[in-house]
Amino acid sequence: MIALRGATTVTVDTPEAIEEATLELMDQLMAVNTLQKDKMISILFSVTADVKSAYPGKFLRTQRGMGDVPLLHFQEMHVEGSLQRCIRVMIHYQEEKNPIHVYLREAKILRPDLSRDSR
Incomplete structure (x- = not known):
């Protein structure tokens, strides 16, 4: 089993912006891995x-057919000066491979050391 990580940001807090950012992130994580x-x-x-x-996971269920994958949402702890409007994801996956982590938009600053194929 492996865990893949990724993150992205939205410029505004709207369902449409969350949907776009979440699907972009997940599509890239799925493609590169x-x-x-x-x-x-x-x-x-x-x-x-x-x-x-x-909820970001809502769009995986409705737009990507992932209704059978268990999804859980948490609120990130607040740290003064930290990145705002950020969506992070961790995927637990049944395979042994070298994961490629994806950090998009403003979230690229979070872990450039882990992200080998980010836009």
Whole structure:
């Protein structure tokens, strides 16, 4: 089993912005790691307190057919001066491979050491 990580940001807290950012992040994570839905064990999302208009995982269920993958959402702890409007994800995956972590938009600053294929 491996854990893949990623993060992105939204410029505004709207369901549409959260949907766009979440799907962009997940599509890239799935593409660069050649992930298959049936090998996903679980997906954990955390969001900063200023992301509150929608659950990111909702869009995986409705737009990507991931209704069978267990999803859980958390609120990220607040740290003064930290990145705002941030969506983070961790995917537990049933396979042994070297994960490629993806950090997009303003979230690229979080872990450039882990992200080998970010835009």
